[in-house]
Amino acid sequence: MQEGIVSQDTAVDDSLGETTLLDRIRELILGGDYKPGTALSEVRLAEYYAVSRTPVREALKQLQIEGLVEIRPKVGTFVREITRREILEMFEVKETLEGLAARLMARRGQIPELDTLRTNVEASELAVLRNDSTAYANLVHEFHETLITGSDNLKLAQHYRTLMNQLAYHHLVLTSVQHPGRLSRSTAEHRQVLELITAKDSVGAELAMKDHVWASSREVMMDSVSRQDRN
Amino acid sequence: MQEGIVSQDTAVDDSLGETTLLDRIRELILGGDYKPGTALSEVRLAEYYAVSRTPVREALKQLQIEGLVEIRPKVGTFVREITRREILEMFEVKETLEGLAARLMARRGQIPELDTLRTNVEASELAVLRNDSTAYANLVHEFHETLITGSDNLKLAQHYRTLMNQLAYHHLVLTSVQHPGRLSRSTAEHRQVLELITAKDSVGAELAMKDHVWASSREVMMDSVSRQDRN
DNA sequence: CAATACCTTCTTGCATGGTAGAAATCCTAT
DNA sequence: ATAGGATTTCTACCATGCAAGAAGGTATTG
Structure with missing residues (x-):
């Protein structure tokens, strides 16, 4: 019935199978x-x-x-056009939320997510050695996601995910050219956070995580500046 | 009340004048x-x-x-029934977000919101002396709201307000019986936060604010326990 | 008496027609 | 040629009809 209308040019019934x-x-x-x-x-x-x-x-x-x-x-x-100021604001909130996640996870002690995190960091270190930036990007995503779920705070997770969607973070990381030394430094920061969580040093883990997010936000912001200049 | 949603068929056009x-x-x-x-x-x-x-x-x-x-x-x-665990989770996020707000506001230096905050604290101290708990409740709300707007971070404000709605915080504070000594202690904490912000001690302000939120969450949680026991 | 199948009656979900308003376009007049 | 006004054509918006599914009550059967 509708086929007569739509079949010609666009509409290839993209029939959303499972995804909403x-x-x-x-x-x-x-x-x-x-x-x-x-x-x-x-x-x-x-x-x-x-x-x-x-x-x-x-x-x-x-x-x-x-x-x-x-x-x-x-x-x-x-x-919507996301302004530079908005991105800055979102990174400030991101820093705080992820800091909280690190603190909460450290407080929990021995949990399966801890192993996931350790495996992730080791894989990241290998990815850095191989200079495999796409694998690295995925591992970064997994690291942060594991941290959030490991915090065992659903409300935190909810706000975090909303924020990441708005930031288009995945897209930001993928399109932004990672600066040369950044990968190894970032991984080192991940390891530090991991060790502090393992040591159940909650305040230390929170601070380290906040520093890490701040540092990586600086990188992304620098890239987004250069991208904006090109427009 | 109990008949709740529908009074009669006589749809009393409750005509939402301006409010949506x-x-x-x-x-x-x-x-x-x-x-x-x-x-x-x-x-x-x-x-x-x-x-x-x-x-x-x-x-x-x-x-x-x-x-x-x-x-x-x-x-x-x-x-929805909000579980005790959810309330706890929300307070953890609230603590972090308000801590961030205090830090950001301290960083900004001399802004009009600072005067609002000072006036608010002084009024709160008077309300405590007069034991005017309803006035105090409103002043508490204003204090936190001023802090959020004073942080000059719209994304933070947005997440904060969503959280407060879900918490039904206003309702929580109003219905919960404030413990005797709490009012004066809470006001003292407000003043301390104010002074730290005035002194542009951003990390100090953040910590003080987090402590304050944690302390007041303890009070509310204790009340919510007793309320839950009554059911 | 108990259990099961059916049936009525609710609910949300989706499709579609008509409406008001904003914006762009065209047409007219200066 | 340009400015201003009428008109046409979009848009989101709201009302409503129809369908599918879930639930509870009822009747029937073991």
Whole structure:
């Protein structure tokens, strides 16, 4: 029925198999397929995903709450431009939340996540030696994720993930050119955090983690400056 | 009260003048009018507020994201029961976020919010002398709110407010019986934070603030225990 | 009396038609 | 040619109809 309308040009019934519509659109924004300023029309998205406007609308509304899109009433929905200041603000919050995670995890003592962390750091050190930056990027993601889950605080995890989505952190790390010495320094910082957590030094782990996040934020911010200058 | 959602069929157009439907429902939950477990039917709310199901549905969906209600697919929407563990988790995050706010505000130096804070502390000290607990509760709220805005970090403010909504903090503070000596101690802690911020001692301010939040969380948790025992 | 199958009645979920408003475009007049 | 006003065409928004699933009560059967 709809095929007559949509089959021609766009709509290859992208039939969201398992992934939800919301995740689908979010990934497209985070992946940079929808650049800031792009209009996200309800009807076009509905046609493209072969659903009605209602679920599309719901997804867009949540994306607005997450801060990824801006809905201008009676005008349209657009991919938001994240300002440099916002990124700075988010890194400040990220630093604090991850510091808390390190402290909480240190307090817990012997937990399985500790082994995961140790394995991760060792793999990271190998990745640095092999200069395998893509493997390294994934390991970094896993390290931070393990820390969050290891803190055993669901509310913390929730706020953290919301923040990371808005930051498009994964995208930031991947696109930003890692400075030469940074990889080894970053891994050393990871190891230090790990050792402090193992030693159950909660305040030390918190401080070390905050320092680490601050240092890596500096790197990313420098890259984002140069990227911004090119525009 | 107990009949809750629908009074009669006579939809008393509670015509949400300026406040949005979302805020309206949220306040009712936070105010305790809708107790945990209460079913929030789309149709009944729609009739009651004289709108269609669609905006009601949108509001409920956001409330789910905020963690205030739980939507069980094809079953119904219910006011969530906040567990004791969740409250503990939220206080841990609250402590960290407010600590960050104190640090950031201390870093900023001479700003108008500093005067607001000083005026607030002085008023609080007077309220303690007069044993005016309702005035004190409002001043506490203002103190923390000023700190957050004074940090000049919108992302921090956003996460903080979401957290406070979920905690139903205002309700917690108002219903919980403040322990005798707590008021004066709490005010003294406020003053200490203020002085440290004034002295631009950012790390000191952060630690003092974290201690303060931790102390007051202990008070609230003790009360919430006794309340839970009564059920 | 107990257990099970069915049936009624709720619920949310999705699709779609109509509306108001904003913005861009075109048309007219100076 | 340019400025201003009417109009057309988008947009999000809201109301409502319809369908599918979950739950509870009831009747029937062992």
